[in-house]
Amino acid sequence: MRRAALLTALLALAIAPAETRAERLVTSLSNHQVMVTSSFTGEELVLFGTVEQDAASKPRQNYDIVVTITGPRQNLVTRRKDRVIGIWTNVDSRFFVNVPSYLGVLTTRPIPDIANRETLRRLGVGIDNFILTQRIGTDLADVVPDDPFRSNFVRLQRQKGLYLEEQRAITFLSPTLFRVDIPLPAEVPFGAYQVDVKLFADGAMIARENSALEIFKVGFEQFVANAAREHGFLYGLAAALMALVTGWLASVIFRRD
Amino acid sequence: MQIYLPIADLPVNIFVIFAMGVVVGFISGMFGIGGGFLMTPLLIFLGIQPAVAVASVTGHIAASSCSGALSYWRRHAVDLSLAAMLLVGGFLGTAAGVTLFTKLRSLGQLDLTIGISYVVLLTVIGVLMLMESVRAILRSRRGGPQQLRRPGSHAWFHGLPFKVRFKRSRIYVSAIPVWAIGFLIGFIGSVLGIGGGFILVPMLIYLLRVPTATVIGTSMVVTLVTMASALVMHAVTNHLVDAVLALILMVGGTIGAQFGARAGYNIRADRLRLLLGLLVLAVGLRFAYDLAVKPDDLYSVRPYEDTLL
Incomplete structure (x- = not known):
């Protein structure tokens, strides 16, 4: 009797995860390393993914995918200009602490249709729900999406192509196979990027996959940037010498004569 | 052809930058100035961060003043002792300027300071140049003698101590105003990314009564040394000198300057000063317009590099 009970419990354990994780995500990025050379004018990465169903999963068609790409974290300051004695000048500023230098959100459908507001906020789906920490006085906190500093910060980052949200960017090639193009602008920051893929069905997240990519300068560009940062004096002397030789x-x- | 600038972190069209170098070089060769006050605003307009533009333009000015200084040197039109004296003040001024530049950058007021300084400096100098050249043109129309040196007219600072005789320029003045002028040129040069030749030349002529024979050559040597040292100091303190950008600008600039200098020979000196005055004034007014008119975008985002957070 006790043995039978144990067996049922074990069986239940074995089945339970299978039931909650009925689908599995498998993704592949076209390129895990983006090299920035002198001819770099931006690049488009391709992410392929497939939803793997197993015997236990209900046959479903209405999957939603959310791909969130975050670049290296950065401290940024947003400033606001106003008129002071006839001159337009920076009067107010807000510090954005440890926010992604690049933030791309690509989805299959408009974000509000994917899940309810609470779920979207909890999972940080979409730029409005993504936590962008600000320093307000001594506090570190995010604010409501329509805060003027936050919305203008996001607007400017979007203008530069560093933040983007495309709500129909992911296409399903077959009921389970999808592809998405990830645009990287020319001014893309360097460093390690996280690619987070979430699978939604019926308003709930049922699977998640993470991968990484790296963007770095190579060759001459990297040499120059490194030299400028690490050997400022020699770099300065070399630049001055270059000026003298050019002039001569x-x-x-x-x-x- | 697009090229990626390693420090500005921005792809630019190499031919656009080169053409800008040639055009500004032409103007600088024609008037015997460095052309920084034109080049820095142009680069900012292209989308290059003001801080990178200011730091990199110093290289361009160093190159164009080097080629100019060498050709004046061959004609024995350089007063080395006067240049050395100006540079004593110039070094201190450059160091003070780079320090202020770093400070303003962290305060977020660099753009405003650059803007206001350009307005004040360029409109004042532009108006002064215009008035002077119009007067000179009218004088020559009336057939009167051209006189730049008014003998016997001594300002208060001519009575200061530490008098020094500068043989080649044939002047005998106190070292204090010479140091002060040098300091001022070094200071504004490093803060604003301008060589200051267009300020230094009139100052040397009107304040120190340096003869026209040696004034431009001497000014070019001063500009060369202050800009080369500003370049090194910017590279050390702010790491913002974009050598690729600077190289394209200096190659374009030195080529343009040669043709500009030839064009300049065919225009009379007072007309040249009139044109330069108009140009300086126009750039100043352009900056005034930017400050006075409501900007398209009230918000801006910049990296914040501070351990404070």
Whole structure:
């Protein structure tokens, strides 16, 4: 009798995760390393993914995918101009602490249709629900999405192509196979990126997958940037020498006497 | 052809930058100035951060003043002792300027300071140049003698101590105003990314009574040294010198300057000063317009580099 009970409990345990994780996400990124060279003008990455169903999963068609790409964290300051004695100048500022330098949210459908507001907020789906910490006085907190500093910060980041939210960017090629293009602008920040893929069905998240990618400068660009940062004095001397040689060459080449 | 600038972190069209170098170089060669006051605003307009623009333009000015200084040197039109004296003040001014630049940048008021300083400096200098050149043109129309040196007219600072004789320029003045002028040029040069040649030349002529024979060559040597040292100081303190940007600008600039100098020979000196005055005034008014008119965007986002957080 006791043995039978134990067996049922074990069986229940074995089945339970299978039931909650009936679907599995498998994704693949076209490129895990983006190299920025002198001809870099932005790039588009492709993410392929498939929803793997097993025997236990209910056959479903209405999947929703949310892909969130976050770039390296950064401290940014947003400033507001106002008129002071006839001159437009920065009067107010807000610090955004540890916010992603790049934030891309790509979905299959308009975000409000995917799940209820509470779920979306809890999971941080969409730019409005993403936590953008601000320093307000001594506090660190996020504010409501329509806060003027937050909304203008997001607007400016979107203008630069650093923040984006595309609500029909993901297409299903078959009932379970999807693809999405991830646009990276020319001014894309360098560093480690997280790619977070969430699978929704019937208003709930049923699976999640994470992968990473890295964007870095290579070759000459990296050499110059490193030299400027790490050997400022030598770099400065080299730049000054370059100026002198250029000037000297010009005076020799164009010498008229 | 797009090229990615490693420090500005921005792709730009190499031909646009090169063309800007040639055009500004042409103007600088024609008037015997560095052209920084034109180049820095142009780069900012292209979307390059003001701080990177100011720091990189110093390289461009150093190159164009180097080629200019060399050709004046061959004609023995450089007063080295006067240049050295100006540079004593110039070094201190440059160091003070780079320090202020770093401070303003962290306070978020760099753009405003650059804006206001451009307005004040350029409109004042522009108006002064216009008035002077119009007067000179009218004088020559009436057939009167051209006189830049008014003998016997001494300002108060001519009575200051530490008098020094500058042989090549044939002047005998106190070292104090010379140091002060040098300090001022170094200071505004490093804060605003301008060589200051267009301020230094009139100051040397009207305040120190340096003869026109040596004034431009001497000014170019001063500009060369202050800009080269500002370049190094910006590289050390702010890491903002974009060598790729600077190289494209200086190659374009030095080529343009040669043709500009040739064009300049065919125009009379007072007309040249009139044109330069108009140009300086126009740039100043353009900056005034930007400050006075409501900007398209009241908000701006910038990286914040501070351990305070």
